[in-house]
Amino acid sequence: MVYTVKTYNNINKIGLRELGNGFQIDGDHKENPDAYIIRSENLHGATLPENLVAIARAGAGTNNIPIDVATDQGIVVFNTPGANANAVKEAVLASTLLSARDYIGATSWVNTLTGEDVPEQVEAGKKQFAGSEIAGKTLGVIGLGAIGARIANDAVRLGMNVIGYDPYVSVETAWGLNRAIIRATEIHDVFKNSDYITIHVPLTEETRNTFDREAFDLMGKDVTVINFARGELVDNTALFDAIETGVVKRYITDFGTEDLLNKEKITVLPHVGGSTEEAELNCAIMAGQTIRRFMETGEIINSVNFPNVKQTLTTPFRITLINNNVPNIVARISTRVSDAGINISNIINRSKNDHAYTLLDLDESDEQKVQALADEFNKSEHIVKVRIIKK
Ligand SMILES: NC(=O)C1=CN([C@@H]2O[C@H](COP(=O)(O)OP(=O)(O)OC[C@H]3O[C@@H](n4cnc5c(N)ncnc54)[C@H](O)[C@@H]3O)[C@@H](O)[C@H]2O)C=CC1
Numbered sequence: 001m002v003y004t005v006k007t008y009n010n011i012n013k014i015g016l017r018e019l020g021n022g023f024q025i026d027g028d029h030k031e032n033p034d035a036y037i038i039r040s041e042n043l044h045g046a047t048l049p050e051n052l053v054a055i056a057r058a059g060a061g062t063n064n065i066p067i068d069v070a071t072d073q074g075i076v077v078f079n080t081p082g083a084n085a086n087a088v089k090e091a092v093l094a095s096t097l098l099s100a101r102d103y104i105g106a107t108s109w110v111n112t113l114t115g116e117d118v119p120e121q122v123e124a125g126k127k128q129f130a131g132s133e134i135a136g137k138t139l140g141v142i143g144l145g146a147i148g149a150r151i152a153n154d155a156v157r158l159g160m161n162v163i164g165y166d167p168y169v170s171v172e173t174a175w176g177l178n179r180a181i182i183r184a185t186e187i188h189d190v191f192k193n194s195d196y197i198t199i200h201v202p203l204t205e206e207t208r209n210t211f212d213r214e215a216f217d218l219m220g221k222d223v224t225v226i227n228f229a230r231g232e233l234v235d236n237t238a239l240f241d242a243i244e245t246g247v248v249k250r251y252i253t254d255f256g257t258e259d260l261l262n263k264e265k266i267t268v269l270p271h272v273g274g275s276t277e278e279a280e281l282n283c284a285i286m287a288g289q290t291i292r293r294f295m296e297t298g299e300i301i302n303s304v305n306f307p308n309v310k311q312t313l314t315t316p317f318r319i320t321l322i323n324n325n326v327p328n329i330v331a332r333i334s335t336r337v338s339d340a341g342i343n344i345s346n347i348i349n350r351s352k353n354d355h356a357y358t359l360l361d362l363d364e365s366d367e368q369k370v371q372a373l374a375d376e377f378n379k380s381e382h383i384v385k386v387r388i389i390k391k
């Protein structure tokens with residue numbers, strides 16, 4: 001069995017080798033593949049093809065994928081948690097230092113100088129670029145996931161006071177946080193007490209416009225706001241007023257929109273936080289491994305719309321179902337299998353919200369019988385997607 005994958009946005013080729021020989025990448029089937037591996041391509045409004053069963057986001061943010069549409073079509077969406085976190089951490093630490101010291105302005109100024117007395121001009125003019133140090137200043141970190149936790153820990157090592165806010169922080173991450181990090185129970189505490197604020201949350205309806213007029217009103221003066229998460233987390237109109245009134249000293253973002261460009265106190269980068277060789281390789285490796293595992297075994301790891309399901313395949317065939325999460329569905333599925341005269345060796349059913357994923361390991365080596373059962377499932381109410389996996 002050869003599976004087909006369509007890639008978008010320059011996925012690292014070495015990482016894609018993780019798919020192995022059982023996959024055809026961007027070949028003849030690319031209009032109707034089994035899986036996508038993508039980065040920032042916007043899939044909202046796009047038709048998701050009939051055969052598509054999986055989308056792997058080689059990266060963290062999945063707001064470019066219509067998760068609800070994919071879920072309703074029985075498509076499992078994955079991401080690669082933490083695979084590009086170190087790259088973003090380094091970009092944010094660099095941004096913090098860039099705001100503390102006007103290195104960009106300073107090098108631009110030096111390049112305007114001419115004449116044999118450049119060294120003298122440098123010494124005379126350098127006072128305009130005296131900055132401040134980050135040690136002893138307070139960094140607020142909103143979102144203590146893979147990126148935020150790394151930044152918070154490193155900022156402590158650089159001598160900063162750190163306040164972290166994340167009402168949903170995972171137990172694993174919480175264990176790894178430096179004990180010097182103050183945990184804010186209200187986001188307001190971050191706005192009120194920070195010299196630098198960096199945000200690392202997914203874009204959701206809850207997080208959209210986290211930096212709104214109310215947030216800026218709570219801040220002191222000369223605060224640096226760093227946004228390598230998503231542009232829509234900041235209300236730009238409120239930001240411009242906060243810059244005007246001296247509340248925000250500098251806004252550094254990875255997400256450009258026309259209104260942000262060519263403004264003295266705004267630094268815009270072209271969405272390069274995760275663009276390092278290492279991060280692109282890590283993301284492609286993890287995406288490749290995830291897709292391979294899902295296609296070849298049906299196991300789900302790191303999905304954003306379905307629960308994790310791990311079970312070694314020991315029987316000749318496995319049927320995987322994506323079904324609506326309705327009462328009695330497991331009993332109805334089991335009855336259909338026994339009506340087909342097939343024994344279930346193992347069944348797993350895990351739900352998330354309105355949908356569930358079911359693994360049926362079948363004690364049956366007759367492929368035609370298994371195919372007939374899958375055809376029955378395909379016709380059944382509440383069954384959205386059916387796959388047969390052969391050991
Ligand atoms: N600029 C770039 O190239 C990149 C940008 N990103 C963006 O950064 C975001 C975060 O990435 P990771 O840290 O890897 O994700 P993650 O999933 O490891 O961490 C996100 C954290 O945000 C927390 N969170 C969720 N809602 C929150 C809320 N309302 N208030 C406070 N915390 C909340 C979660 O509990 C979690 O700990 C991604 O969703 C993506 O949008 C990620 C990688 C690269």
Ligand SMILES: O=C(O)CCC(=O)C(=O)O
Binds near residue numbers: 039040058271
């Ligand atoms: O793929 C990229 O370069 C963007 C990374 C990103 O924004 C993410 O991982 O959420």
